[in-house]
Amino acid sequence: xxxxxxxxxxxxxxxxxxxxxxxxxxxxxxxxxxxxxxxxxxxxxxxxxxxxxxxxxxxxxxxxxxxxxxxxxxxxxxxxxxxxxxxxxxxxxxxxxxxxxxxxxxxxxxxxxxxxxxxxxxxxxxxxxxxxxxxxxxxxxxxxxxxxxxxxxxxxxxxxxxxxxxxxxxxxxxxxxxxxxxxxxxxxxxxxxxxxxxxxxxxxxxxxxxxxxxxxxxxxxxxxxxxxxxxxxxxxxxxxxxxxxxxx
Ligand code: NAI
Numbered sequence: 001x002x003x004x005x006x007x008x009x010x011x012x013x014x015x016x017x018x019x020x021x022x023x024x025x026x027x028x029x030x031x032x033x034x035x036x037x038x039x040x041x042x043x044x045x046x047x048x049x050x051x052x053x054x055x056x057x058x059x060x061x062x063x064x065x066x067x068x069x070x071x072x073x074x075x076x077x078x079x080x081x082x083x084x085x086x087x088x089x090x091x092x093x094x095x096x097x098x099x100x101x102x103x104x105x106x107x108x109x110x111x112x113x114x115x116x117x118x119x120x121x122x123x124x125x126x127x128x129x130x131x132x133x134x135x136x137x138x139x140x141x142x143x144x145x146x147x148x149x150x151x152x153x154x155x156x157x158x159x160x161x162x163x164x165x166x167x168x169x170x171x172x173x174x175x176x177x178x179x180x181x182x183x184x185x186x187x188x189x190x191x192x193x194x195x196x197x198x199x200x201x202x203x204x205x206x207x208x209x210x211x212x213x214x215x216x217x218x219x220x221x222x223x224x225x226x227x228x229x230x231x232x233x234x235x236x237x238x239x240x241x242x243x244x245x246x247x248x
Contacts (some may be wrong), residue, residue: 018191064116187243
């Protein structure tokens with residue numbers, strides 16, 4: 001096992017599926033003690049149990065859009081120590097064109113993808129500052145859609161663009177408090193979220209990707225590993241595009 005993250009506590013929201021699960025696995029492989037925080041308690045527990053050195057890890061059922069639920073998560077993590085890594089990966093889509101979009105589709109996506117990042121980040125920044133500015137690396141999983149827009153995703157793209165603005169503002173506020181804040185902007189990645197898209201649409205998307213294929217969740221996890229570790233010690237407020245060249 002690599003010691004790149006040598007026993008540091010890492011909290012991964014949405015850590016039970018797709019990209020978040022790959023991030024949990026990669027951080028654990030490199031020595032982190034991972035807390036898999038997810039709405040889906042069964043998958044979160046199973047993911048934590050299957051990580052290397054499983055006794056070092058834990059899971060917690062948490063709804064990032066709910067402040068009380070996030071308070072419960074931060075109390076669980078406090079009992080383990082002070083986290084050094086926070087990955088905000090929980091996210092949902094509720095696609096519709098603007099003309100057909102229901103208020104519920106708008107509100108729920110904003111609540112999870114954007115307000116969730118606020119709740120969880122605030123809780124763990126407080127923990128860090130209260131512990132003598134304990135070093136913390138926050139990695140927000142945004143999306144290339146936040147920069148480019150996407151048909152049928154005004155709600156989702158607005159949240160992912162919002163996460164970029166949040167990342168840069170928090171990076172400026174927290175740089176002198178030992179907290180780095182960066183974002184990863186994945187392109188189209190093979191996960192349960194994109195499995196829901198029609199294969200013909202995915203094939204059409206691949207034609208526009210210079211590398212000619214969708215990304216693997218592990219390829220996003222490796223970019224998160226870089227931002228989580230000291231290899232990126234002078235990097236804050238950055239947006240790292242991992243898209244197979246889709247956005248240049
Ligand atoms: P996924 O659907 O496989 O995983 C999302 C996870 O988030 C699930 O385990 C789900 O239970 C959890 N979750 C949903 N709502 C939650 C809540 N309120 N509180 C806590 N956990 C919650 O999706 P995927 O594809 O792995 O996406 C992960 C992140 O990556 C999302 O933020 C997504 O927007 C982003 N992303 C995904 C891309 C893709 O092509 N798959 C591309 C760009 C960004």
